[in-house]
Amino acid sequence: MIELKNIVKTYYPQKSTEVKALKGVDLKIEKGEMVAIMGVSGSGKSTLLHILGCLSKPTDGKYFLDGEDMNEAKRKQVYKIRNEKIGFIFQDYGLIEDKSVLENVMYPLAFSKNVKFLKMKKTAQKAIADVGISELARKKASKLSGGQKQRAAAARAIVNDPDIILADEPTAALDSKTADEVMALLKRLNEKGKTIIVVTHDKRIADMCQKTYVITDGCIKEDTQ
Amino acid sequence: MKKLYIVKSLIKDWFTSQLPYTAAVMVVFILSFIAMFFVATKVATEYLEDTSQENIYYNELAVGMGDEDGFYAEQVIILNSEFYDEYLKLNLPSLTANAKVQGVLQYTEKNGSKLEGTDACVLACFPVFSKEQQDRYGVVKHLLNYYDYEITKGRDLTEEDLCSGSYKAVAPEGYALDVGDVISCFGHEIEIVGLNKPSPYSVRKNGHIVIPYGFADECMADGIYGEDVFQYEIDEAYEYGAKPENNVYVPTGSYISGLTQVHMRLGLSEKPELVSYPAFLELTVNSFVFEERVNESQKEGLAKLLGITVDDFGNGYDWFYHEVVENFNGHVYKECIIAGIFCALNVLMIIMFLSSRNIKSYRIYRMYGCSGAGIFAINFISLMLVVLFTLVISMLLCKPAMLLFSGINDSYEFRPKCVLITSAVLAGISFAACIPAAISAARKSPID
Incomplete structure (x- = not known):
């Protein structure tokens, strides 16, 4: 379970360029939920996602992940959580273009203590099969279409079998048909028990999720419509 | 093992990247490194020459070298x-002793007390010829690289001292000798009658003990060991x-x-x-x-x-050849060092480039739980493996390259000791050069 209490994030504090990206965000996401966080560009949704993904720390407030205070967590613990509990999907896919899909998907396993070296390949192949692109495993990421890349990114996100998948604008660079396919994939993962958090500015995408939160000027509220 | 998988992946990426220029950069890196290695080895060879080699070179130059001023084309044929x-015996029976007139005078007693191992015990000596001896042997002072001195205390050796081969000497000032001192050398007692210092016109700038030529000649047989003397010349x-x-x-x-x-x-x-x-x-x-x-x-x-x-x-000294080579060396050597420095800078820049080339990868690794130290290790090991690979190629190429160059210039001599020292130094410098790049990569945030 994810719980944020009065999260504040300020960039360049006490400088003339100070930016308050989040101004006291409270959020609770239960395990197995599929949640959309909507907001216009610059509203603070990506900042929120980075905090949820333990990629940056809040300036103030508390973040509990499965009851553990992430502000107090040691670095090693944070690295472990990022590796084992969270999978990331980004708008720009975040793939290493010169590497094959298989290699890209294997990277998170290289930093995991749960999978042995000799089983890395097999585990990665299974994740690739789960997102339906087994035939592309040997292809370089640069040779894939947008939808295929996002599936490869999804395979990398799930390869360590994390509980949470954070998707930052996963469909923004895709046409609507491909976007639907990617969302269907995320839904399927959600049905398998994964907590999915999708950051989007697209209402149609948000509607595919169980809950939608809207973030405006660093403040969040649930969209009940 | 898993981290090595990443290292292998990075290195493979550098060599076989889709971007053609990255592969080209690797080639430039290897060539630059080899060039840097070669220049460094050459420099090491110049500065780490062992003494025996220096002596050989010196003797080769000394024999038959005419005038030290400037270059002139000449060929020396040496017997x-x-x-x-045999030749000397036939032609110059009475002059052979002159060949080693300069040397080192070692004395073991001063004023009746034994001396042991102090600096004052050994003095470079310079024999002085009387007028008669000069006429007889045709000594040309300036060609003898003559020691011209001024008396600072006491007196100079007189013509009589010189002709009689008396045991009197003029010591250089600043040593533990004074007028009136008597030193014992090879069983002879030598009285110090004056102190000297080199005159402004003297070719030799260090103080020498001045002794009569007759005594020097006599002592030589007793064991004054002569340094390799600058070529002496005898007038008609x-x-x-x-x-x-x-x-x-x-x-x-x-x-x-x-x-x-x-x-x-x-x-x-x-x-x-x-x-x-x-x-x-x-x-x-x-x-x-x-x-x-x-x-x-x-x-x-x-x-x-x-x-x-x-x-x-014997093998003569061919200035036609050496002049060209010396000129070549004089110009090219400096330029080679400059080129070597540029190559080193190039290597450094490429190390930085290779490191920055994978920033996106490092971000992804960090996102998926790799620590900053892990990124440092991956980046550092990858860079060092490339450097070591290039170093090994350089070492292997060094010998044939040196042999090739030695065909042009015999100063390009392959010396394993120099190659190993160069390798160790360059490996150390490369290690140091890789550290900032690796630290920079480790500090990258997973988000930007």
């Missing part, structure tokens, strides 16, 4: 040593011991132009035929210096004049 002794002394029994003949008409510079007369057994020779620059006790290169038939002619065969000539 082989086994023939040289045919009225004395060096005078050959037969008439002296000169090889050609062109020889006349060099006649005034001939410091020794040759004793020839028969009148030579006229042979067209390049002009002599000078003759010394064992060498013949020509202004131009002498061809084989001319060498044969010269051998015939001397009553020897061409095989009796």
Whole structure:
């Protein structure tokens, strides 16, 4: 379970360029939920996602992940959580273009203590099969279409079998048909028990999720419509 | 093992990247590194030459070298040593002792007290010739690299001191010797009658103990060990011991132009035929210096004049060759060092480039739980493996390259010790160069 209490994030504090990206965000996401966080560009949704993904720390407030205070967590613990509990999907896919899909998907396993070296390949192949692109495993990421890349990114996100998948604008660079396919994939993962958090500015995408939160000027509220 | 998988992946990426320029950069890196290695090895070879090599080189230069001022084209033909002794015996029986007139004087007692191992025990000595000796041996002071001195205390050696071969000396000031001191050397007691310092005109700038030539000559037999003496020259002394029994003949008409510079007369057994020779620059006790290169038939002619065969000539010193090489070295060596520095900078820049080339990868690794230290290790090991691979190639190429260059210039000599030292130093520098790049990569945030 994810719980944020009065999260504040300020960039360049006490400088003339100070930016308050989040101004006291409270959020609770239960395990197995599929949640959309909507907001216009610059509203603070990506900042929120980075905090949820333990990629940056809040300036103030508390973040509990499965009851553990992430502000107090040691670095090693944070690295472990990022590796084992969270999978990331980004708008720009975040793939290493010169590497094959298989290699890209294997990277998170290289930093995991749960999978042995000799089983890395097999585990990665299974994740690739789960997102339906087994035939592309040997292809370089640069040779894939947008939808295929996002599936490869999804395979990398799930390869360590994390509980949470954070998707930052996963469909923004895709046409609507491909976007639907990617969302269907995320839904399927959600049905398998994964907590999915999708950051989007697209209402149609948000509607595919169980809950939608809207973030405006660093403040969040649930969209009940 | 898993981290090595990432390392392998990075290195593979550098060598086989889709971006063609990355592969090209790797080639430039390897070439730059090899060039840097080669220059560094050459520099190491220059500065780490062992003493025996230096001596060989020095002797080679010293024998037959005429004038140290500037370059002039000449070829020196040197007599082989086994023939040289015989040659001297035949032609210069009374002058051979002069060959080692300068040396080191070692004394073991001062004013009756034994001395042990102090600096004052060893003095570079310089024998002084009396007027009579100068006439007899035809000593040309300036050619002897003469020690010109001024008396600062006491008196100088008198003509009588010098002619009688008395045991008196003038010591250099600043040493533990004073006027009136008596030092014991090889069983002889030598009285210090004065102190000296080099005059402003002296070629030699360090203080020498000045002793009569007769004493030096006598002591030499007793064991004054002479340093390798700067080439001594003997003026035309045919009225004395060096005078050959037969008439002296000169090889050609062109020889006349060099006649005034001939410091020794040759004793020839028969009148030579006229042979067209390049002009002599000078003759010394064992060498013949020509202004131009002498061809084989001319060498044969010269051998015939001397009553020897061409095989009796040793390896001469060919300034035509060396002048070019020395000039080449003088210019190219500096430029090579500059090029080597640029290559080193290039290597450094490429290390930075290779590191930055994978920033996206590092971000992804960090996102998926790799620590900053892990990124540092991955980046550092990857860079070092590339550097070590290149270093090994450089080491392997060094020997054939040195052999190739030694065909042009014999100073390019392969010395495993220098190669190993260079490798160790460059490996150390490369390690150090990789650290900032690796730290920079480790500090990258997973988000930007």
